[in-house]
Amino acid sequence: MAKTLVIQPVTRIEGHAKVTIQLNDAGNVDTARVNVIELRGFERFCMGRPVEDMPRITPRICGVCPWSHHLASAKACDAVFGVTPPPAGAKLRELCNSIAYMEEHILHFYFLAGADFLLGPDAPYSVRNVIGVLQAAPDVAQRVVKVRHMCAKMLETLAGKAIHPQAAVPGGFSKPLTKDERDKVRKQADEALELAKFSIAFAKENVFPKYLEVVKTLGVINTGFIGTVKDDGALNLYDGKLRLMTPAGTYQDFTYDKYTDYIAEHIESWSYLKFPYAKQWGEGFSMDTDGPKGVYRANTLARINVCDYIDTPLANAELEEFRKNFGRPAQLTLLYHWARLIELLYNAENTIRLLDDPEITSTETRVKVTPRAARGVGCTEAPRGTLIHDYETDADGLVTNVNLIVGTTHNNAPINMSVTQAAKSLIKDGQYDQGVLNTVEMSIRAYDPCLSCATHRLDGKLSVKLEIVDADGKVLDTLAN
């Protein structure tokens, strides 16, 4: 009898998701779909508001990626007003972006995905969490905790308010950095760099070799990639041009405002979330795991693939070693974790580079802006992928149109494909257990998806549960965490 497995929600990812695995009569996987709850009505909510309010409003969308929305929004406003921030303003924005990245990547590697690797996917649910990580590797945990706390402290020093940041404004950055503040943050940056170096060394010695077989097999799909590079092809996470790479490794570069010439959005009846695809490739859209069409990926692995090099020495050395092992573009899904640690190292080096730049303490951090009718597209690389804010305003500077493509949306099709691939390889003849299902979830967590914060009532009304349902909708079995 055909069965449906439902995992809801996927644990330890940022947002809510339900995974439905449809088994056929033989007990093998027929289809696997990841359904997410999407933030709805935001575009309409923004209509008629002064566009300069957008960098203040958009961090409220998501408590996980507030800095990414804040900065993409400020950049879109720059474009709407037709201004370029002074060098110090742009560098302070990039500095905050790099520090926020470190905080996020540390959290994800050690405490979201880390539990899978440090404790194993078959570990009991009750210990497969942050407390379990702390108990399994207390020295590592203490080091990690210290630097993660310092990153929060650094953002507090730079921007005053880190939870709902307001320091980036149209035309620049509102809070110049004093030399005393710079010196204070600089010492903390040294320690962050040591943690970044430690992390990738630790992972290469203790984590990746142990799970290399899983890395080579779990959720593996073949897709293109998108990310941001500078004019010379170097990795950049704050500013540059977009690069869309085919699965074969050829690529096209384009400016942010041309994204609609290269990307279209496909709709599936079973998902609220759209499926962006590379319309420029002219092959349409298909999530067939054996022959996908138009599917590309964003986030860490994508950025590491599309860049020609990294302009900081330690991260670039890691990139070269990574490419020697896995080629370019690397396709193995769990390599997102490895790529994330290369980015952690890059951000630590970039933080120091920016702090050592004498221009960073200039008091000229913003320019004046004047309302006008215009369209402006702002883009940053959020930790979870390319983030696009597209605004239009009238002559009074009031918003008349808004479109957002968030990082996780780019990965909607690849996540579904990876889950399908993982489920097919791990669920055979109707045989499954909690460990197998968590391993399926691992293929989702590799993408570090942020599936909309939506509402946050205390009761939540969601728990982790697995339902096994037959073709008639009858619940045959329920497993709950």
Added chain:
Amino acid sequence: MSALEQSPGEIGPSDLPDFCSKPTLVLGVGNTLFGDDGFGCAVIEYAESHCSIPEDVCLLDVGTGVRKLLFTLCLSPIRPQQLIIIDAIDVGRAPGEIFEIDPAELPVAKLDDFSLHQLPTSNMLRELQDTCGVKVRILACQTNPLPEEICEGLSAAVRDAVPRAADWLIGHYFPAARSA
């Protein structure tokens, strides 16, 4: 010496965000873009604008970012003595009714659900209280149905509850500020 052989350094107050070292931490939780879900944030705004906050108290509108902050607290070697969460809830009471909840009494649907995507995570609150020595109190407000699409602003019943919740907060934790 390789990076792996180095011992981690001690964590001091200067390494930590300020909210870690305040004896009393009050967090207003919610998404102001979704109607009554913004109750906790509104209480913080009201309290900040109607009294002077003592030095040993930290009030924060953490909006949708509370999970990261709770996570930081769980891992921190220096924590507040008491943590007060102000949040919205739907447990079938009259809209606008405010009441205290012990972390151990959180709705069953939330128990044993460790995940950073649930706010505020009941497990982290229980960990803070049971194993980290932080006294956790939760003041909740029953909401009207939340909008499915973004819609700012509290309903009348929940808006009326904001000053009552602020009074409860001030009366319990900084009564001297009431006359300020």
